[in-house]
Amino acid sequence: MVSRSIKTDELTLQIQDAGEGPLVILLHGFPDLSIGWQHQIKALAEAGYHAVAPDLRGYGGTGGPQTASAYSIFSLVGDVVALVEALGETRAVVIGHDWGAALAWHCALLRPDMFHAVMALSVPFQPRRTKGPPTEAMRYLSQKRGDGLLYMAAFADPDAHVIMDADPEAALRKMFWSFDGATADEDRASGFIPDGQDFLSAIPDSATVPPWMSDDHFQRYVAAFRAGGFERPVHWYRKIDANWQRTRWLQGRQIAVPACFMVGSNDPVRQYAGQHEVELREWVPDLRGMTVVPGAGHWINQEQPEVVNAAILGFLWDLSLRR
Incomplete structure (x- = not known):
């Protein structure tokens, strides 16, 4: 490669x-x-x-x-x-x-x-x-479930990336761990952020790098996100509603x-x-x-x-x- x-x-x-x-x-x-x-x-x-x-x-x-x-x-x-x-x-x-x-x-x-x-x-x-924009549907789903806001809707906030940029290594470790199949059911993320918490605070600080990821491989991610930050990747989420508005012709x-x-x-x-x-x-x-x-x-x-x-x-x- x-x-x-x-x-x-x-x-x-x-x-x-x-x-x-x-x-x-x-x-x-x-x-x-x-x-x-x-x-x-x-x-x-x-x-x-x-x-x-x-x-x-x-x-x-x-x-x-x-x-x-x-x-x-x-x-x-x-x-x-x-x-x-x-x-x-x-x-x-x-x-x-x-x-x-x-x-x-x-x-x-x-x-x-x-x-x-x-x-x-x-x-x-x-x-x-036809019903949209999507983040409104996400908020409705979150309200219906009653266990917090879906993270994709939360990422529309202009400062959503700031908590990740503060400590990229901890952010990546938590995200990989909480969405991993080997993580215990009770610790695995639901994708919904409980009231009063943010995307990362809802994940335990004890989160570890998943068993399939070597330290060298993980550090390559850490170096990349320390250098480039999370703001531009999170922009993908910030365009969800605009994408919906501009794709009526694909209905x-x-x-x-x-x-x-x-x-x-x-x-x-x-x-x-x-x-x-x-x-x-x-x-x-x-x-x-x-x-x-x-x-x-x-x-x-x-x-x-x-x-x-x-x-x-x-x-x-x-x-x-x-x-």
Whole structure:
């Protein structure tokens, strides 16, 4: 796996790159980086594919604009289109995790000519709803549950990133631990912030680095977020309502390309996005796999890489994309 920079018309993307063959783009989520795909990049390269994972807009070695207005879903999809072009290709399979899954779905939704297949981890496709904006729906869900505010709505606050920037190492340790499948059920995050607390204070200070993450790997995250901060990654959340307002024309549109979905049985995201798993086949007619991985939490591609690698390669084989 080679780490290098590749220039597009707007950004210089830091990428992890390996292999030759059909192009597979891997998109990370929050608070992640391209290095989170290390196991998949190796497996894909060995199987005869060109695997490329970028640090996405606002993250790591890529960085990006400081203002929230630069982080719309259209800018994010544009970055992935520009990456494919900069690599000298016209088509790619796109695979995403967490926010990267939402981005991957939108790549397939907006540019099915380029992104001819999509695989998502942890976050199912969520079609645009007439009722909105989304953060209002999140607040309604939070009120209905009665156990605090959903963190995605809380992240709309202009100062939401400040508590993370104050101690990036503690913030990352808490986030990885509280969304991990190996963490005890009673300690795993629900995604909802109790009244009177914030996103990090609700997680015990005793949180540890998950068992699947080496100290060296963890410190690479710490160094990246100390250098770049959390403000720009949190901008992705601050554009949720604006994205909804600007995508009325996508109302009712399905994912037209072949797709696959995986989620961990212990993923906290299922507590607030689980309904979309039930509806997935309705919105993704060519859904070729939908797998719930026992015992896995949110960081499924790092927690259980062998299971995820097998599913990815099986999906690519089903697409007749093989060496």
